Amino acid sequence: MAAHTGGLTTAKDLAPTVRIENLVRSFGARQVLDGLELSIVPGEFVALLGRSGSGKSTLLRALARLDHEVAGSGELAAPDHVSVVFQDARLLPWKRLLDDVVLGLTGPDAEQRGRTALAEVGLDGRERAWPVELSGGEQQRVSLARSLVREPQLLLAAEPFGALDALTRIRMHILLRRLCERHRPAVLLVTHDVDEAIVLADRMVVLDQGRIAADLPVELPAPRRHGSPEYAALRDRVLAQLGVDLVEEGSPARPSDGNCT
Secondary structure, eight states: OOOOGGGSOOGGGSOOSEEEEEEEEEETTEEEEEEEEEEEOTTOEEEEEEOTTSSHHHHHHHHTTOOTTSEEEEEEEOOSOEEEEOSSOOOOTTSOHHHHHTTTOOSTTHHHHHHHHHHHTTOTTOTTOOGGGSOHHHHHHHHHHHHHTTOOSEEEEESTTTTSOHHHHHHHHHHHHHHHHHHOOEEEEEOSOHHHHHHHOSEEEEEETTEEEEEEEOOOOSSOOTTSHHHHHHHHHHHHHTTEEOOSTTSOOEESSSOOO
């Protein structure tokens, strides 16, 4: 998403939206992030993968400025306008959808911006509905609308589709990609789903023991088809970095410790 055709502008030419240098975060004697280095440029979609305990959630909390009491050091430069989408949509049950989406917005056009955001996620005409009237996928669409209506420079997504069924997840992937191409935030998506990362991301970053073990560009032709040799080769590289034992070709992958996907 960050690259442009014609050889004029690439991700390397853009000033980073996120710049992290030698980031350390500790909980007591346990060091969760260990000298982490990462940058994300405007419009770039980065998927963050790693085993449980590798530091993914800690990094997201640091970027969202939710780790004030955590011991640490290093440099972390992130924009002021940051939005977060969680696995749970976290809609306010006592507010109608439009009121929830525009909560905290100011200006005479706030309500219209909220209506436009709901229309973007396919929920126009549902502005006066209550959250309880929506399916899980619809609630996550409202959550996306609430995040993007603020035009964030950085969108943080913490396994936003983990609780959805497979078909709804595919639809949400298409929607998220389209919305990000329209609004152009830098995106950091935490996911345990390697296929989700490949379908959505421009880069896949694998964390291991608080450090980046792999930083892989996703350079696949569109549409990104699961059956292509290029897709399979990239998937195998990521699974290997996650510690998944790949058995003989044609057989299913087997997690080495049950914590990877």
